[in-house]
Amino acid sequence: MGVAIRVADETDRELVVRLLDDAFQDDPVSNWVFPDAAHRRAKHPGLMAAFTDVVLAEGRIDLAEDGSACALWLSVPAAGDHGGGEADTGADTADEDGPAQLRAAVDPDNERVELIGRLTADIHPEGRAHAYLWMIGVAPERQGEGLGGALIGSVLDRCDREGLAAYLEASNARSRALYERLGFELTGSPLDLPDGPRMWPMWREPRGAAQV
Template identity: 60%
Template sequence: MDMGIGQKIRQAGESDREALERLVTEAFMDDPVSTWVFPDTEQRRAMNAPFFGVFIDTAFSEGRIDILEDGSAAALWLQIPAGEPDGDDDTGARMRAATDPDNERTEIIPRLTDAVHPHDRAHEYLLLIAVSPEHQGKGLGRALVAPVLERCDREGIPAYLEASSERSSRLYERLGFAFTQKPIELPDGPQMWPMWREPQGG
C-alpha cells in the first residue's frame, strides 16, 4: 500500500528484526523518555535496541508491525480486548532484564502506563512509531498509521497510545487523538500523554 509517500507499507516479519532494532536505536536517541531511562548517550545507543526490542517481540507475537519498504519508519500495534487483562504484565521486568538490571527506570514506564491504560472497550493500541532521524518531519509517521485508523473508522473501533513528547502529541491530535487525563509524570523526568481516539466519520 502506497500512502502517497513514494513507497509501500508492508507488514514486517522476523527477517526484519535487525532493521527494526537499528531503526528504534536511532529514532529514540533524542526522545525525552528514552533519554530519561538511559541518560548516558553511549549507554542509550547500546540499550535502545534491547529495550524497545521487548515491544518488537510483543508486536510480533501478539500484534503487527507495519514498516516502510526502505525501513525508514515502522509502527507497532496491538489489538486490546475489552476487560481487565489476565495475570500480571511482565513487560517492565523483561525490559530491565534485557538492558540494565540495576536501572529501575526500565521498569517504571510500563508500570505507570499500565496503571492508566483503559480496558473498558476493545481498541487498537499504538505501542510506538519509529522514524529514522533523517526522515522525521516528512509525514511518514502519519502515513504509516493512516491505514489502521481508516480501518478503525470503518469498523467503529477506538485507538489508544501514550505520546512520549509534546511534538508527537501534536501529531496525534491532528490524527484525531485527544488527551484522556492528566499526563503521566515520570519521577524527576518528562511527561507522557495518554491519548484516545474515537472512530470518526460515518
C-alpha cells in the same frame, strides 16, 4: 502522501530494531530511562529489540516499504474478553511480571526500565477494545515528511471502518501535535515521570463513514 506499507515479519526484525533505536535515541522518555548517553547507546537497542519481539509475536508491525518508518500496534480486548489471538496481550508490559522481566533482560540495574512499564500500564484505559499504538519510529533523516501520519492513518482508516477506538501515549510535544491532527484527544491526566518528562495518554474515537 502515498507511502507503500507492508506488514513486517521476523526477517525484518533487525531493520525494525535499528529504526526504533535511531528514532528514539534522543526521545525525552528514552533519555529519562537511560540518562547517560554512553549507557543509552549500549542498552537502548536491547530495549527496542524486546519491544519488537513482543509485537512481532503478539501484534502487528507496519513497515514503510523503503524501511524509513515503522509502527508497532497491539490489539487490546474489552475488559473480561480474553478470547485469544493478538488481543490477549494488550501492552505486554502491563502484565504483572512483564516490567520486571523486561528489566532483567535489558538492564537489570536500571529500575527505570521496569518503572516506565508499570507507570504506562497504570494509565492505560480499560473497558473498551481498542488498537494500541505502542511505538512509531521514523528515521531521523526522514522526519517531517509525513511518513508517521501516513503509517498511522492506514490503521486509523481500518479502525473507522470497524468502529474501533485507538490509544497511545505521546512522549513529546511534537508527536502530540501530530496525534491531535489525526483525531486523538488527551484522556485522563498526563503522566509526569519522576524527575523526568511528561507523557500524554491519548484516545481516538472511531469516526463515522461521513467523517472519514
